[in-house]
Amino acid sequence: MIETPVLERVLSEALRNGGDFAEVFAEDRSNSSAVLDDKRVEELASGRERGAGIRVVSGDTTGFAHTADLSEDGLLRAAEAASAVARGGAGGARTIALGPAVTERGDRTGGRTGSKSDALELLERADEAARASGAGISQVQAGFGTSTRRVLIANSDGLLAGDEQARTRFSVSCVALGDTGMQTGYETAARTLGFELFDEVSVEELARTAASQALAKLSARPAPSGELPVVLAGGSGGILFHEACGHGLEADHIVKDASVYTGKVGQQVASTLVTLVDDGTVGSEWGTFGVDDEGRPAQRNVLIEDGILTDYLWDYLRARKEGRMSSGNGRRQSYRDLPMVRMTNTFLLPGDADADEIVAQTPRGVYVAKLGGGQVNTTTGDFVFGTTMAYLIEDGVITEPLRDANLIGNGPEILRRIDAVATDFSMTPGTCGKDGQSVPVGCGQATMRLTGVTIGGTAE
Amino acid sequence: MSATTEETHAAGTGTDGLLALAERVAGWARPGEEVEVYVARGTETEVRAYEGEVESLTSATSAGIGIRVVTDHRLGFAWAGSLDESVLGETLGEARDNAAFATPDEHVRLAVPDGVPAVEVDLWDDGLAGIPTAAKIELALGLEARTRGADPRIRQVDSADYGDVSAEAALVSTTGIRSSSRKTSGYLSVSVIAGEGDSSQTGGGFSVGRGFDGLDPDRAMDDAVSRAVRLLGATKGPSGRSTVVFDRRMATALLSIVSSALSGEAVAKGRSFFAGRVGEQVGHPGLTLVDDPTDPRAYGAAAYDAEGLACRRNALIEGGVLRGFLYDTVSASRAGVASTGSAVRGGYAGTPGPGCRALTLAPGPEGYDEDGVLAAVGEGLFVQSLTGLHSGVNPISGDFSVGAEGLMIRGGKLAEPVREITVASTLQRMLLSLEAVGADVEWLPGIAAGQTLAIGDMQISGA
Numbered sequence: 001m002i003e004t005p006v007l008e009r010v011l012s013e014a015l016r017n018g019g020d021f022a023e024v025f026a027e028d029r030s031n032s033s034a035v036l037d038d039k040r041v042e043e044l045a046s047g048r049e050r051g052a053g054i055r056v057v058s059g060d061t062t063g064f065a066h067t068a069d070l071s072e073d074g075l076l077r078a079a080e081a082a083s084a085v086a087r088g089g090a091g092g093a094r095t096i097a098l099g100p101a102v103t104e105r106g107d108r109t110g111g112r113t114g115s116k117s118d119a120l121e122l123l124e125r126a127d128e129a130a131r132a133s134g135a136g137i138s139q140v141q142a143g144f145g146t147s148t149r150r151v152l153i154a155n156s157d158g159l160l161a162g163d164e165q166a167r168t169r170f171s172v173s174c175v176a177l178g179d180t181g182m183q184t185g186y187e188t189a190a191r192t193l194g195f196e197l198f199d200e201v202s203v204e205e206l207a208r209t210a211a212s213q214a215l216a217k218l219s220a221r222p223a224p225s226g227e228l229p230v231v232l233a234g235g236s237g238g239i240l241f242h243e244a245c246g247h248g249l250e251a252d253h254i255v256k257d258a259s260v261y262t263g264k265v266g267q268q269v270a271s272t273l274v275t276l277v278d279d280g281t282v283g284s285e286w287g288t289f290g291v292d293d294e295g296r297p298a299q300r301n302v303l304i305e306d307g308i309l310t311d312y313l314w315d316y317l318r319a320r321k322e323g324r325m326s327s328g329n330g331r332r333q334s335y336r337d338l339p340m341v342r343m344t345n346t347f348l349l350p351g352d353a354d355a356d357e358i359v360a361q362t363p364r365g366v367y368v369a370k371l372g373g374g375q376v377n378t379t380t381g382d383f384v385f386g387t388t389m390a391y392l393i394e395d396g397v398i399t400e401p402l403r404d405a406n407l408i409g410n411g412p413e414i415l416r417r418i419d420a421v422a423t424d425f426s427m428t429p430g431t432c433g434k435d436g437q438s439v440p441v442g443c444g445q446a447t448m449r450l451t452g453v454t455i456g457g458t459a460e
Numbered sequence: 461m462s463a464t465t466e467e468t469h470a471a472g473t474g475t476d477g478l479l480a481l482a483e484r485v486a487g488w489a490r491p492g493e494e495v496e497v498y499v500a501r502g503t504e505t506e507v508r509a510y511e512g513e514v515e516s517l518t519s520a521t522s523a524g525i526g527i528r529v530v531t532d533h534r535l536g537f538a539w540a541g542s543l544d545e546s547v548l549g550e551t552l553g554e555a556r557d558n559a560a561f562a563t564p565d566e567h568v569r570l571a572v573p574d575g576v577p578a579v580e581v582d583l584w585d586d587g588l589a590g591i592p593t594a595a596k597i598e599l600a601l602g603l604e605a606r607t608r609g610a611d612p613r614i615r616q617v618d619s620a621d622y623g624d625v626s627a628e629a630a631l632v633s634t635t636g637i638r639s640s641s642r643k644t645s646g647y648l649s650v651s652v653i654a655g656e657g658d659s660s661q662t663g664g665g666f667s668v669g670r671g672f673d674g675l676d677p678d679r680a681m682d683d684a685v686s687r688a689v690r691l692l693g694a695t696k697g698p699s700g701r702s703t704v705v706f707d708r709r710m711a712t713a714l715l716s717i718v719s720s721a722l723s724g725e726a727v728a729k730g731r732s733f734f735a736g737r738v739g740e741q742v743g744h745p746g747l748t749l750v751d752d753p754t755d756p757r758a759y760g761a762a763a764y765d766a767e768g769l770a771c772r773r774n775a776l777i778e779g780g781v782l783r784g785f786l787y788d789t790v791s792a793s794r795a796g797v798a799s800t801g802s803a804v805r806g807g808y809a810g811t812p813g814p815g816c817r818a819l820t821l822a823p824g825p826e827g828y829d830e831d832g833v834l835a836a837v838g839e840g841l842f843v844q845s846l847t848g849l850h851s852g853v854n855p856i857s858g859d860f861s862v863g864a865e866g867l868m869i870r871g872g873k874l875a876e877p878v879r880e881i882t883v884a885s886t887l888q889r890m891l892l893s894l895e896a897v898g899a900d901v902e903w904l905p906g907i908a909a910g911q912t913l914a915i916g917d918m919q920i921s922g923a
Contacts, residue, residue: 038729040565042535044558047809048551049524049541062516068523068542081519084593116561139730175731175856182733184856223861225884225921226699256510258618258653258662338516373851375863379653379662382880384863386851405861406852408882408921456852456861456882458919460701 014079019058019086023155033145036123058086111166114195129204133211138177153295161295176214185213190429223405223457229365235426237371238443244411250341251318260381270415276304280344285442286429287344294330333437347444351421355447381411422447475640478630496633509604524808534562567793571767578770579754585671615655637768654688663687697878703840708910715908719816724787743780743891748822758818766805766812819908823899835872881922
């Protein structure tokens with residue numbers, strides 16, 4: 001994307017006014033997507049963008065500028081703008097020599113491309129399968145999107161790294177219409193792969209699952225309100241951990257004392273059944289990459305082991321302050337954004353209980369087959385997550401479907417209320433939003449039970 | 461020659477330059493092809509202050525193009541994050557190629573001028589460009605320092621930000637559309653953590669304007685501090701049925717959600733609980749809802765919609781009776797009506813679709829402010845913060861269940877703080893159970909006005 005001597009000159013320019021650290025992050029991304037809605041292929045879209053973000057760190061201050069102009073002139077202008085914050089610093093010419101390029105791809109494969117017609121055929125197959133699931137299905141939307149993202153990172157420590165990330169997702173959303181009104185179902189499959197995604201995922205199965213959720217909810221009764229035991233199905237959404245503690249373990253919140261987990265390393269913060277891992281190297285999961293957006297190879301980080309908090313997640317800036325290495329969690333949405341501490345694939349390791357037994361041993365509660373999104377306030381630990389497919393558990397048996405509701409809890413409290421974890425582990429893809437930036441993440445967990453969670457239904 | 465210099469030649473300066481560029485690209489249309497070219501350019505500055513220092517200073521410019529091609533009732537779209545000469549033709553070619561794969565649809569078309577004159581709204585602050593970066597830094601540092609000292613219970617000022625954006629755009633099509641717009645905006649925002657004993661609570665506040673002048677640090681500070689401090693000591697509130705008062709900021713969020721069910725596209729595709737109900741009583745007789753982007757006070761004010769038609773006032777619900785929906789050109793054709801000038805798009809990388817820009821509810825006859833609404837309600841729950849709006853509200857089924865923080869209302873006044881509770885109902889029932897609409901209209905960032913709302917018969921789930 002950019003020649004090494006150019007990068008070296010741009011980094012020198014960025015430190016012309018002084019400063020402790022300079023970095024060039026260049027990105028070239030192309031996207032294509034297609035949507036089938038209301039039985040028509042409505043929109044094929046393609047997009048391309050490339051550019052670079054340059055940051056200069058001087059003491060506790062970061063200067064940042066970005067440009068879509070990757071010529072040397074364009075990069076030098078951005079470097080000058082970013083270096084404005086270092087004015088009054090030491091200054092002087094500093095020669096930057098970049099080391100050999102590091103490109104960590106792990107054991108990922110992928111990047112096979114498909115034609116536009118291939119994508120349309122998948123959309124049509126999904127539409128048919130969803131509509132064939134039941135006469136109640138009144139509307140189907142299927143979406144396909146694929147992107148290739150090449151990144152190049154060079155910094156004044158001499159680091160030079162690159163990565164190429166292919167990502168593909170496919171989603172189906174259904175509306176079912178009945179006497180009680182409309183209900184919806186949604187399923188998505190997403191991997192850090194190209195068209196290889198479809199070797200692993202059946203779009204028909206995805207469509208049938210989405211349709212069956214919408215159909216089942218037509219006869220759903222209002223969710224209960226108040227506190228009840230909750231059983232989360234394996235892979236229903238490790239989003240619980242993403243929200244209930246993952247965000248609170250991000251070092252940017254920690255260093256600002258804006259997390260309930262500040263100062264708790266070495267302490268018991270969860271049930272002994274909880275071992276929580278964030279791992280950017282897992283297969284082709286949605287949050288997987290070779291190097292992070294600061295050029296650091298993805299790695300496996302154990303955050304909580306047998307209930308004891310072992311570490312936080314780190315990016316370059318926060319790690320530097322603490323005199324340690326980044327944990328490979330510096331990510332950004334695009335070259336237009338500063339990196340932040342972000343999760344990758346965050347999951348609870350499986351336990352040894354039997355999933356069916358957990359349900360059988362729950363006299364009354366809620367069984368969550370699928371979770372939607374969630375949100376947390378890291379300072380208080382209070383979080384919510386929404387169910388998109390849930391059932392009542394009565395006398396140890398899964399019975400009636402429930403209408404969508406949010407569950408609400410407090411992170412540190414809920415982690416102590418996990419009393420059973422099964423073996424049936426699986427992962428789900430998600431999009432994590434933080435401070436206006438979205439990045440792809442994975443979440444995972446096996447079937448597990450929480451002894452009490454507040455359910456925000458409308459039934460008294 | 462650098463790409464930026466080329467761009468300056470190609471696009472010139474100001475919106476005239478952008479218009480000329482869009483016209484030139486639209487001129488490349490082939491016979492039998494309709495082409496729409498949207499070009500946009502912007503600059504932004506953001507300053508974040510933390511503990512007396514500049515934590516980060518971002519300065520950036522960006523530009524891009526989005527092209528729609530319609531051939532034989534098939535639509536293709538392509539975009540690029542650049543206005544480089546080499547990118548323009550490539551993007552048009554890609555949009556053209558994409559169109560070849562779409563399903564023919566008789567309703568697919570580009571907008572044509574409809575003769576409705578645009579109401580010019582002045583959204584540009586000439587002074588912004590002349591404000592030195594140092595003054596912006598000073599404003600952010602000042603906000604941080606004053607907020608830190610505002611109350612002994614403030615333990616942390618998470619972030620104190622100044623930001624501004626100048627954006628220009630032009631739209632030209634082979635069907636006769638030619639429009640341009642420019643807009644500046646500025647904001648201050650601050651987020652704090654208050655603490656007392658074991659209790660920590662957070663609050664945020666902001667001030668927005670068309671530029672640098674008029675931004676009010678005290679307003680941002682007071683809002684953030686009072687929101688955090690009054691929640692200290694909050695406990696899980698009681699369960700039960702109750703009237704809920706939503707503060708102005710939360711009311712903006714609620715109206716925004718309701719607005720997605722008023723999209724003509726959602727209605728046509730059977731994804732709105734309002735479908736087929738025009739002329740019916742869908743809300744309390746006191747409920748009148750209007751989208752009026754020609755009101756220059758509105759944050760989302762605009763002269764032209766995203767397809768280049770004049771924005772206009774559209775009454776959606778009057779006296780609780782559903783009057784109609786918002787349409788862009790395609791959804792209007794599908795419904796057999798005319799566009800309401802309501803196309804919106806998310807920048808050059810997005811395609812237009814119908815949406816609201818400036819929703820307001822007609823205030824109740826009592827002319828209540830927040831205190832007035834609280835006094836009228838007497839007993840209930842006052843909500844200052846909602847979580848899970850994206851996961852717990854379904855604008856298709858209408859199911860509504862969200863996390864909330866706020867204060868109990870006792871004897872018509874704010875009482876003890878509560879947290880970790882949910883409020884639930886359905887959107888349909890909430891519209892019918894509207895008890896009061898404040899006259900305290902405040903235009904907050906977003907697509908709807910802020911005004912205190914009281915909604916009856918909601919289920920609270922707590923302790």
